[in-house]
Amino acid sequence: MTTRAETMTATAVDRALEGQRRRRLPWLLPYLLALPIIAYEGVFILYPIYQGLRSSFFRQQIGMPEEWAGLANYERLLGDTAFWGVMGTTIIYMVAVIAAAIGVGLGSALVLNRAFRGRTLARAMMTMPWSFPDVPTVLVFLWILNPSFGVINVFARLLPWIEENPTWLLDPRLAFVSVVGITAWKGFPFYSLVILAALQTVPSELLEAAKIDGASPRQAFFAVTLPAISPTLLLLTVLAAIFSFKQFTLIWLLTGGGPSGATETIVVRIYSTAFRFYDFSYAAALGVAGFLLALTVSLVFLAVQRRQDMEAG
């Protein structure tokens, strides 16, 4: 039979252990909490990246054992004129989308930042393109841009120099402009909302002071508003670069990278190489090149931001 003294001793031991556990818990807790995300990142991000990198050093044929290829895929990549063309298109596409989406986003944010009747409704409507799913959006645009019956032709034909319906997605130059335009249209509400939020943090006293000092609205914008929101604009530029770099759905469904490769970005090229031509190891090498491009762009922007921060003290 257990005596009272023994019970008390056991309780004291339990308490001591509980205390130890509690003391240990703060040390373990962060690791325990981080474990799921580390496991997730490891399995779904780091491991695939490792496999992709590894694949780029092998030669793979469907259903056959892989063979070590060393740097052969990278040598091929450096001598592949199509690859350099695709890289050029990717960079031009990124710059064009950044300029168009952030430009329109900034313009619309400035308009929506002013007080006018129905502003809330206008803000809500502006966000609609961003909320539409990609695939239905593309299907609608394919109809709008159809050279035979697309509604856009009605407006295009109003222009005096246009006599025939333009082949929007068939002509290489028009296709590129169309794809950039649709990408920017789809993305600008996000940038606009973020800029709008930034505009509301611009100190009103500064704007009032500028006004009292006789600054015109244009001068006030360039001297007060723009410097105040420039960190936000820089961040958005980085985001726009990343978003446009990885854009696939819109391009693939609109043009498939054509016509004649006019809209073929690195992501489209990787997809075709891997999943249409089944050249997995070369696709992996292209993926590494794309990753380096994205990394370079991000690092450049981060460096600029750091410099700005240092200048601002």
Added chain:
Amino acid sequence: MSTDETTRSTILRPKLNRRHLLKTGSAAAVAGAATIGAKRSPAFAAPAVLQGEQITLRYGTWFWYEPGRAEAWRYMIEQFHAAQNEIRIEESGAPFDEFTNNIIVQLQAGGLDDDLVQTTPDLVLRLLRAGQLASLQDVIDSLGITTLSPAHDYITVDGQVHGLDVVTVVFGLLYNAQLFEDEGITTLPASVEEWVEVSQALTSRPDQFGMYSAHLTSEPESFWFQLQEWAMPFDGVWANEAGPQVNSEPIINAVSLFKTFYDTTFPQGSDDSTATRQWGDGQIAQQLIVSAAVNVYRTSAPELYPHIRSYSLPWESKRSIARIHPITVNANGANVDAAKEFVKFLYTPENYRELLTRQLDVIPAYDVGGLDEYFSDLPWLTGYEDISPTTPPDIMGDFIFNNQEFGQIVINRVTEVLTADRPVEEAMAQAQQELEELGGRLGL
């Protein structure tokens, strides 16, 4: 049997098959073999090895996503389930556009998930080369089939066939007879020039278009799949054992003809789904398209279906691409024998006839007999009757294994011809150079 019926039933057997028959015996022997086959397997019975244990087979195919064809296959599977209790078939696969990718990704990941895999002419070769396919020769032997279409030759290794065709599609010219009648066209084109003329007469943009063929880079597979057929009027091949042939005269002529049609008769910019809708609405007069499409139109455009006809290909050789789609058995699967039993069930003559007619197909893979009445009820069949079939490997040589990459290079240059008015010769010369580089890299 009337002369027409005799002609029809004879012609719809693959031509080489007929030659084979002449070599090996009389047509009567063939009919006898088919009859014997039918008598040997009037009803399906599972082999003893399978009895007492239920097996579920996964059949990976895109058929489940195709109107018309899906119903036909589900019916056949119901019949299979009713005929025995040991084997069950489970639907697997993906829509056609994603199907091949899914299978390749499975392969790359270690092996095929499905017991039965539906294949295309290209995919079957890849799987065969990767050692994934079981021989189905025992199925053919056990059914006593001696007239299997020679289109299976390219998947026969050491006398063992590794897939059995369940859908042969062949390109032909389908047209909307109502539009022809409205336009007062009573004489059907008999030459390429007349074909162009009639197509242009039927075009009244933007309301009506004389012809449609896929031409968008956003649909590269359709574009290339259909473009290949345009070489047939000129007896062209895209590649052969000597390498790519895209700057040869027949191919130059083919691309020029495509350009003429594009400029003057196509609904430019219409994708496949839009064109299907335009065709259903009576806005497109003709399509150079595979026979299997009619089954889709019967469901998707029931009002148009009675007006669909076909006419004899307006070129002398009547050459046209025929593509077999073999059902295959995963050699590394756990249920090879059971899977073969299902294939055997499908290939039993009465079941095969049922499948073929329910799918609205017109080219039997072996001399199954008993189809004359069915053929005579298909008014749109006429133009497919005198076709001289050729296979994808015949026109692609060893590039058949890299068909899509080859096609992408070609359609990139053809698009320049179509939309940027680049001279055909110049564009195809560049394509030839790019394809030779591809061949060099692939060691072809």
